[in-house]
Amino acid sequence: MLKLPAPRLAWGLIAVALALAGWLWWPDAASPSPATPGSAPVATGAAFVPSMQGTVPDGDLRMLPGAQAALATSALPYAELKRLFDYYLSAVGEQTIEAITQEIAGDLQQRLSADQLPAAKRLLALYLQFKLALVDLEKKPELAGTDVKAIRQRLLAMQDLRSQFFSFEETQGMFAFEDDYDQDAVARLEVSQNPALNAAQKKEQLAALDASQSALLREEREAPRVVLKVEEMAQTLRAQGASEDDIYRMRSKELNPEAAARLAEVDRDESAWKSRIASYLDERSKLLQAQGDALPAEREAALAQLQQSQFNPDERRRLAAYEP
CATH class of the missing domain: 1.10.10 (Arc Repressor Mutant, subunit A)
Structure with a gap:
């Protein structure tokens, strides 16, 4: 059964950078703002900002396979920390960057071991500064344009910028999947925009890209289609008089209990709306x-x-x- 992944945030690196252009306060890399005493991870019913009502933070470290082993050491689960950072950074415009940073720091205080906490706070400060640097990067005229060549140049420039802030281990941990996703998207765009290829050749090259995808990327791309199929099944069952409990059991079987619960929550929210x-x-x-x-x-x-x-x-x- 396919595991339904958490939604990928709609922000690309450039979009995030532009959103952060109005930030006026930035923490020092060596000393990020301390957490507010007693801070706890956001939960449904106690949203950090109104747009987060009914959600929980991404990067639920304690629930992920192997997370307990990581938490027992000083090693950092980089990918999940980035997901956590991005979740709270989506509140830009509703909260100040200082408040967002303090909220993240409070969440880290609750989730991580004492050995991990200083490194995680340092990583947060670097991540914020990296986002600010992206604003200046996007202003460079040589990176302007919407064609595939310009897009690839911006992607390479952003990857080069990351090396100024993060170690190889941090970069791989935080951005490996993002790079895989973006490189695949650019490769597909290059095929679609290549005037030297006819329709059959484009189809063949796109099929080759499909075949070369990593298992994780394939699962990410497949997930929306699977969910659409499951929702078509749910509509059919409702038309036949099935109960919401019947719908939950079907979704749980086709996806998993966590995904079924999330979809049930979406149904309740839609009904209430x-x-x-x-x-x-x-x-x-x-x-x-x-x-x-x-x-x-x-x-x-x-x-x-x-x-x-x-x-x-x-x-x-x-x-x-x-x-x-």
Whole structure:
């Protein structure tokens, strides 16, 4: 059975760097900010920022195969630390970088051994400085462009920049899969944009790339298709009158219990959202009827007040898709 991987963050390195361009505070590499006493990993119901409500941090070190052995030594699980850092860094724009750094440090305090903690904090500080350096890298005119050559040049430049911050071991641990993923994507883009290849030759070369993929990358690419197939099965079962418990058991069999639980949570969130939208549209209709003789500005103000009373700013941006 395919293990459903945690979602890959939608940030590429350049996108992250641009997002960080507004940061005004940066920790010193040798002395990252201390954790707030009593800090604990974020859990559902106690989100660090509103957009993280209903989620848990990536890089759950204690739940990963072999993680306990790593935690018992001074060795760092680099890939999972990067996932943890990126999870919290997705809060940029909702929280200051100082608050984010302190939250990460508090999480590290809870998860890692005393031997690991100083090195992990040092790695966090370097990672933040690396992101800032990416901003300057992206400003270089020789790296501009959207063609495959420019994309490959930027990728190589970012890899070279990493070597200025991280050791070979750290680089491999934190970025090996990311490099594998990006190199594969660029290779596919080169094939698709190659005017010297006909359709049959492109198909042949893409098939060769498929065959040469690592098992981990193949699993990552296959996961969305597997999930779509499972969700089609769930829709069929619901149409036949199956219960949510039946759906959970099917998903657990096709994927795994953890993935089934995550998908069930998505179902609950979607159901709750649809219920909120239905209630809002009903109240909106009543408000417009009551405000039929009011001035346009008064109706708009009343609608805005209704929206603000029921939805946060991110949710309000989605309302136009549901309004008649």
